[in-house]
Amino acid sequence: MTCGYLLPWAIATTRGKSNAEVIGAINFFAGWTVIGWFVALGMAVGSHRVAGVRVWSPPGT
Known part of the structure; x- marks a missing residue:
């Protein structure tokens, strides 16, 4: 269940999103x-x- 709960944060981190910290929060x-x-x-x-x-x-160029 923990893996499913943290899935949005994991996706954001692996995709290199600039707002991964906000998504994690x-x-x-x-x-x-x-x-x-679902928002996350x-x-x-x-x-x-x-x-x-x-x-x-x-x-000068």
Whole structure:
């Protein structure tokens, strides 16, 4: 049962999600409710989002 309870956090960690700590906290504190567990699972399997990309080129090029 413990493995199933922590499944959303494990998925987020293995996928390299940047908010794996948040997913783990939601899973730990609200995962005992079915809704909290599904919220954490949804966040874990959701797509990765890029906040922004900065392109730098040296001066004079």
